Amino acid sequence: MSGHISPLRLYYGIFGALMLLTAITVGVAFINLGALNFTVAISIAVLKATLVVLFFMHVKFSSRLTKLFVATGFFFLLVLFTLTLTDYVSRGWLTAPPSEAGQLGRPR
Amino acid sequence: MSNHAHAAHVHHPALQHQFETLEQQQESATLGMWLFLVTEIMFFGGLFMAYLLYRLWYPQAWALGSLELDIVLGGVNTVVLIGSSLTMALAVRSAQTGFPRATVIWLLLTMALGLVFLVIKGFEYAHKFHDHHVPGPGFTMEEAWGPHGQQVEIFLSLYFAMTGLHALHMVIGFGLLSVIAWMAYKRRFSPGWYTPVEMAGLYWHFVDIVWIFLFPLLYLVDRAHHFA
Numbered sequence: 524m525s526g527h528i529s530p531l532r533l534y535y536g537i538f539g540a541l542m543l544l545t546a547i548t549v550g551v552a553f554i555n556l557g558a559l560n561f562t563v564a565i566s567i568a569v570l571k572a573t574l575v576v577l578f579f580m581h582v583k584f585s586s587r588l589t590k591l592f593v594a595t596g597f598f599f600l601l602v603l604f605t606l607t608l609t610d611y612v613s614r615g616w617l618t619a620p621p622s623e624a625g626q627l628g629r630p631r
Numbered sequence: 632m633s634n635h636a637h638a639a640h641v642h643h644p645a646l647q648h649q650f651e652t653l654e655q656q657q658e659s660a661t662l663g664m665w666l667f668l669v670t671e672i673m674f675f676g677g678l679f680m681a682y683l684l685y686r687l688w689y690p691q692a693w694a695l696g697s698l699e700l701d702i703v704l705g706g707v708n709t710v711v712l713i714g715s716s717l718t719m720a721l722a723v724r725s726a727q728t729g730f731p732r733a734t735v736i737w738l739l740l741t742m743a744l745g746l747v748f749l750v751i752k753g754f755e756y757a758h759k760f761h762d763h764h765v766p767g768p769g770f771t772m773e774e775a776w777g778p779h780g781q782q783v784e785i786f787l788s789l790y791f792a793m794t795g796l797h798a799l800h801m802v803i804g805f806g807l808l809s810v811i812a813w814m815a816y817k818r819r820f821s822p823g824w825y826t827p828v829e830m831a832g833l834y835w836h837f838v839d840i841v842w843i844f845l846f847p848l849l850y851l852v853d854r855a856h857h858f859a
Contacts, residue, residue, distance in 0.1 A: 526657065526829070528727050538717040545709050549702070552851035560855055564847035572840045579720045580836045581829075589661055596669035600676045607680055611687070 527584035537578045544571050645824040657826050664830045668837050675841055678793050682848060685789065689782040694853035695775070696786030699764060701755060705850040708751050709842065715744035716839040723832045726825035731818050734828065738812040741835065745805050752798055759787070766791065790849055797845060800838045807831050 548567040556563065577583040582593055643653055650656040686693045722737035763771035766788040772780030811831045814820065820828055 526727055526825075528724065531721075531724070534717060534720050534724070538713065541713045541716075542710065545706070545713065548847055548851060549706055552702075552847070552854045555855040557856075561852055564852050568844050568847050571843045575716060575836050575840050575843070579716055579839075580833055585661065586658060589658075589665060592662055592665040592669065596665070596672045599669075600672055603673070603676050603680055604683065608683070608687075611684055 527581060533578060537574050540574060541571055643823055653824055660826050660830055664833050668833065671837060682789050685785055692779040692782030692786055694856045695779055696783045697850060697853050700850045702850050704751055704755050705846055708748050709846045711744050711748050712839050712842050715741045716836050718744060719832050719835045723828050726820045726828040727822060729822040731815050731820060734815040734820065735812055738808055738815060742805055742808050745801055749798060749801055752794065793845055797841050804835050804838055807834060
């Protein structure tokens, strides 16, 4: 059977990179960047997950069909987040301005 | 009959009759495993969606809640789990290259690291029970939470649901790896056929990825805003 065999130093290198990224994300957590804290934390987590998927799970060396399956999973996860958030985030955008009673969307 | 005997001779014993070659069989197994992992992504995805939405609604409670979690224990567990992913990858590699003894050792090391993770998680849970910070009838709110107490309870509910489901996956992975380690010990794998090791590896790495997201989202995010 002809599975791709990665050199050992690749595995140790990926492990080192994951450790480094973990250290960075912990460090950044103590610096107040406002809304950027969330963006940075998620970006680093996505980068770490990508390294694990590509090299530890061998997706980089897998067939195109396998790559498609993997991408499909993450694509539908994004669909779940995006469609749900477009609903919840936009609620109240199109309601009438608040009345004197101060309650949003309530008819006068 | 001689034809049949000849065919049986060249066929690898692990090759199922519906496949032409071991490569094709391995490709099918990989696709099937990833299909399962895609359902797992969506399964955890629902909880991540709930997390996102409540975080959007109750940012203060999320900052207060994440401060209740022990960043040192969470950080150590992150290192332990990523380390276990490395040992798992090395177990697969030694199976690929035909070192069954090394495969067994790397698998046992992976299981040991998984156990360390679960023990640390257990201490974290015990601490939460001790402080009455487990959502439910006995839940006790802190003065510092002010008006956000009930929302912090929602944060902690999601914390227990997400880390609990993750820990359950770790326990299942531990059982899975013990079977694979036994098979490796019995010299069932060879460079020609090591599919179960590779599939168990995919599962283990997936569980690691879930934690890669849980750690920053539960322990780290909004931590700095408290000190502002």
